[in-house]
Amino acid sequence: MNTHRKTLYTAAAILFAGFFVLAAHPSWANETGLPHSMVKITGQEDFVHIWTLGAEGIGDEQDKLVTVDVNPNSKQYGKVVNALSVGGRNEAHHMGFTFDRRYLWAATLDTSKIFIFDIHTDPAHPKLIRTVTDFVAKSGGVVGPHTVMPVKDRMLITGLSNNRDHGGRSALVEYTNNGKYIATYWMPTDDNLQGAKKTGKYADGYNYDVRALTRLDTMFTSSFSGWSNYMMDFGKMLKDEQAMKRFGNTFVVWRLSDRKPLKVFDVPGAPLEIRVAIDPAHDYAFTAATLTSKLWLIYRDKQGEWQAEEIGDIGDPSKVPLPVAFTISSDDRLLWVTTFMDGTVRAYNIEDPFHPVQIYEKHIGSQVNMVSTSWDGKRLYFTSSLLSKWDKKGKDNEQFIKGFVWNGKELKERFVIDFTKEKLGRPHEMKFSSYSLYGKL
Amino acid sequence: MTLNQRKCKLSRLGLSLFALLILVATLSMEPATGSNVTSGPGDVKTGYDSKTYETRSISVLKRKGAPADLMRVLQSPPRGLPPVPVPKDNPMTQKKVLLGRKLFFDRRLSLNETMSCAMCHVPEQGFTNNEMATAVGIEGRTVRRNAPTIYNVAYFSHIFHDGRETRLEYQVWQPMLNLNEMANPGFGYVVGKIRSFSDYKGLFESAFEGRGPGIETIGMAIASYERTIVSGNSAFDRWYFDNDESALSASAQRGFGLFTGKAGCMACHVIHKDYALFTDDAFHNTGLGWRFSVGDGQAEVPVQIAPGVKIMVPKKVIDSVGKPPPSDLGRYEVTQDPADRWRYKTPTLRNVALTAPYMHNGVFGTLKDVVSFYNKGGIPNPGLDPSIRPLGLTDDEMADIVAFLQSLTGDNVETLVRDAFAAPIGDRR
Numbered sequence: 001m002n003t004h005r006k007t008l009y010t011a012a013a014i015l016f017a018g019f020f021v022l023a024a025h026p027s028w029a030n031e032t033g034l035p036h037s038m039v040k041i042t043g044q045e046d047f048v049h050i051w052t053l054g055a056e057g058i059g060d061e062q063d064k065l066v067t068v069d070v071n072p073n074s075k076q077y078g079k080v081v082n083a084l085s086v087g088g089r090n091e092a093h094h095m096g097f098t099f100d101r102r103y104l105w106a107a108t109l110d111t112s113k114i115f116i117f118d119i120h121t122d123p124a125h126p127k128l129i130r131t132v133t134d135f136v137a138k139s140g141g142v143v144g145p146h147t148v149m150p151v152k153d154r155m156l157i158t159g160l161s162n163n164r165d166h167g168g169r170s171a172l173v174e175y176t177n178n179g180k181y182i183a184t185y186w187m188p189t190d191d192n193l194q195g196a197k198k199t200g201k202y203a204d205g206y207n208y209d210v211r212a213l214t215r216l217d218t219m220f221t222s223s224f225s226g227w228s229n230y231m232m233d234f235g236k237m238l239k240d241e242q243a244m245k246r247f248g249n250t251f252v253v254w255r256l257s258d259r260k261p262l263k264v265f266d267v268p269g270a271p272l273e274i275r276v277a278i279d280p281a282h283d284y285a286f287t288a289a290t291l292t293s294k295l296w297l298i299y300r301d302k303q304g305e306w307q308a309e310e311i312g313d314i315g316d317p318s319k320v321p322l323p324v325a326f327t328i329s330s331d332d333r334l335l336w337v338t339t340f341m342d343g344t345v346r347a348y349n350i351e352d353p354f355h356p357v358q359i360y361e362k363h364i365g366s367q368v369n370m371v372s373t374s375w376d377g378k379r380l381y382f383t384s385s386l387l388s389k390w391d392k393k394g395k396d397n398e399q400f401i402k403g404f405v406w407n408g409k410e411l412k413e414r415f416v417i418d419f420t421k422e423k424l425g426r427p428h429e430m431k432f433s434s435y436s437l438y439g440k441l
Numbered sequence: 442m443t444l445n446q447r448k449c450k451l452s453r454l455g456l457s458l459f460a461l462l463i464l465v466a467t468l469s470m471e472p473a474t475g476s477n478v479t480s481g482p483g484d485v486k487t488g489y490d491s492k493t494y495e496t497r498s499i500s501v502l503k504r505k506g507a508p509a510d511l512m513r514v515l516q517s518p519p520r521g522l523p524p525v526p527v528p529k530d531n532p533m534t535q536k537k538v539l540l541g542r543k544l545f546f547d548r549r550l551s552l553n554e555t556m557s558c559a560m561c562h563v564p565e566q567g568f569t570n571n572e573m574a575t576a577v578g579i580e581g582r583t584v585r586r587n588a589p590t591i592y593n594v595a596y597f598s599h600i601f602h603d604g605r606e607t608r609l610e611y612q613v614w615q616p617m618l619n620l621n622e623m624a625n626p627g628f629g630y631v632v633g634k635i636r637s638f639s640d641y642k643g644l645f646e647s648a649f650e651g652r653g654p655g656i657e658t659i660g661m662a663i664a665s666y667e668r669t670i671v672s673g674n675s676a677f678d679r680w681y682f683d684n685d686e687s688a689l690s691a692s693a694q695r696g697f698g699l700f701t702g703k704a705g706c707m708a709c710h711v712i713h714k715d716y717a718l719f720t721d722d723a724f725h726n727t728g729l730g731w732r733f734s735v736g737d738g739q740a741e742v743p744v745q746i747a748p749g750v751k752i753m754v755p756k757k758v759i760d761s762v763g764k765p766p767p768s769d770l771g772r773y774e775v776t777q778d779p780a781d782r783w784r785y786k787t788p789t790l791r792n793v794a795l796t797a798p799y800m801h802n803g804v805f806g807t808l809k810d811v812v813s814f815y816n817k818g819g820i821p822n823p824g825l826d827p828s829i830r831p832l833g834l835t836d837d838e839m840a841d842i843v844a845f846l847q848s849l850t851g852d853n854v855e856t857l858v859r860d861a862f863a864a865p866i867g868d869r870r
Contacts, residue, residue, distance in 0.1 A: 242574055247747075
């Protein structure tokens with residue numbers, strides 16, 4: 001191969017790669033925030049996989065990956081087609097695909113196990129292929145793996161706690177796609193800011209969600225609470241003055257490439273999920289502080305500096321609605337926010353990201369937690385469970401997945417599965433899969 | 442020189458000014474604070490009630506260990522403490538102590554391998570847990586009472602807040618088997634598990650003359666370690682027992698006078714001639730247990746949602762997300778004697794500045810809160826201990842008592858905590 005030809009091939013490869021990145025870019029918003037260049041489901045999703053907490057007295061009481069058929073053309077539409085028990089109640093919580101979207105890593109907040117499922121071989125019937133049981137030891141004492149975010153051939157995992165005091169100081173942990181431990185990056189604390197700028201009064205070392213804007217080599221993390229609180233009976237904790245001091249009040253901006261913290265912002269009241277804008281011209285992300293019920297915008301100013309700004313209330317903060325999950329539409333125009341205590345979802349117009357305007361709300365159930373949207377924004381799915389010890393008690397402890405369609409004006413319910421009646425447990429996070437994604441049509 | 446004479450050394454003016462300073466300092470003071478990695482949570486929350494709160498967090502990696510000679514306490518107990526009582530059937534040895542320490546920090550010794558003794562008895566948090574009122578066990582299950590400190594537990598014949606256990610060797614097994622603590626399904630399960638861990642190979646046999654892990658040896662090893670968590674030679678000890686005049690502040694000296702006099706604290710928190718355990722090892726009704734059982738009638742509860750931000754939340758909202766707390770009748774649960782309802786063991790006051798929150802249910806976050814509670818005479822109820830009555834203490838006097846209580850911190854806390862940091866934390870590998 002001569003030099004000229006090599007150059008042409010290289011240019012073509014770069015162009016192709018660029019095209020691929022740009023074409024795949026909108027997938028970031030789909031399915032509640034998958035990374036930019038991950039392969040996406042552009043059409044109808046076939047299945048929703050629900051990481052479900054085992055509940056004492058319900059069925060086999062174990063955590064399980066529940067698969068629901070959500071293709072309206074299927075005879076099984078709105079039905080559970082598979083439930084794969086994994087053993088134990090591990091406080092199933094969040095999941096993340098590997099970059100090739102073939103495997104799903106399902107993390108747990110209590111035992112810190114990570115269950116790795118093969119999704120691509122048969123999306124209707126995921127298989128458990130490996131369980132990581134030594135996450136705490138390997139990571140140097142990080143407890144409670146939460147968000148699993150693929151970065152090329154690596155998996156970045158947020159931890160929520162530690163094995164010294166079960167408090168909120170924790171770290172990011174990096175693994176290979178194959179499940180090999182690479183490194184631990186502890187969150188910046190006052191005694192070791194690791195070069196980050198403490199912009200306000202807080203640098204608590206807490207952790208929760210992680211998202212990235214790869215085109216800007218930027219990563220964001222939020223902050224929640226440690227094992228002692230997220231595993232504690234919610235009512236008991238609310239009355240415990242000491243426990244209520246142990247919530248995160250920080251949001252950290254990192255340089256993605258070397259996992260280096262750059263800025264620590266004050267975001268009081270436990271900022272949980274992070275959603276990043278999709279449009280390449282939109283250099284911002286949102287987070288919601290759950291205890292204070294405030295929506296925050298993290299944006300780049302004209303000087304290219306990251307800033308954090310409170311941009312509005314979610315519901316009536318005095319009634320502690322507890323915003324717990326949200327999703328951004330693919331056109332950066334709509335933000336769907338669920339609030340656990342009043343079981344409501346609210347839609348905000350965010351065309352002006354500094355001034356969100358609520359345009360719609362609907363009561364989903366006595367409690368609601370996760371929300372996931374399809375790429376075209378026409379289908380929304382809701383699950384009910386927040387944490388095993390935080391869910392409502394008695395008759396308000398509804399456990400469900402509900403599927404809705406959005407016609408631009410209102411949500412209309414299409415199916416409901418009662419997870420208590422089906423003896424499944426407490427449904428938490430959802431991920432989508434489809435036959436087309438794996439060439440199995 | 443008598444103690445009263447000591448108290449008269451400062452001029453009246455100087456006394457007042459000093460008291461004022463102490464009062465100001467104490468009013469905003471919480472125990473177990475500071476930014477020292479060995480005394481208080483590294484996740485420092487002092488001043489969290491105020492909007493001026495600033496973090497002073499310490500990385501968990503700063504918990505650097507330094508093994509200590511734990512056996513030394515047997516030869517020479519710290520000033521102010523008697524010889525450590527060691528049962529004849531479980532003589533202390535270095536090997537047992539080290540094995541016990543390893544077990545104490547082993548999270549694998551619970552059903553789902555998340556809880557060790559040390560998750561509730563955190564070394565730098567006074568060997569208790571400063572971060573919650575009442576403990577949380579496996580899978581987040583509710584434990585009714587505040588985790589008591591391990592400091593000086595070697596001296597007590599009643600263990601647990603209700604005194605239901607009499608020996609550390611026996612006590613060890615309760616948390617390991619209780620469904621809401623470590624939830625192991627049986628003795629044999631624990632024994633078998635330890636036998637399966639390669640890192641324990643030969644350790645029991647070496648410590649117990651050939652005997653392997655078993656019901657007795659596991660209890661004896663952990664008890665041996667706990668008997669070394671002895672802490673004395675505090676500022677008070679040096680002042681009181683060694684007549685070191687400079688050891689105790691004037692405020693703390695006045696506090697001592699009140700503690701032993703007007704406030705009557707010493708009736709239960711006993712000081713002997715040659716040593717002081719600050720407990721009568723007996724059980725008393727302060728009214729807190731009674732009020733918990735009959736209810737406080739509050740319609741709203743203050744809930745802190747951010748630094749300096751508290752809101753009132755209707756109790757019915759809180760109840761909607763909380764299981765009804767289990768009942769707690771105190772010592773009665775052991776004796777079945779109605780007179781013992783809502784009686785709880787007098788805790789030691791040694792290292793009390795490190796062991797917040799206070800009382801059997803962790804209801805008070807500061808020593809000032811505790812003193813204020815007793816100043817008001819506890820909570821009237823049919824079984825209220827007759828020694829608890831309104832005390833008529835002024836704010837200055839309460840501050841002096843708090844200063845005295847803060848003088849009870851042993852001088853070897855850092856040594857014991859650093860030694861604990863040196864212990865391996867048992868996690869699945």
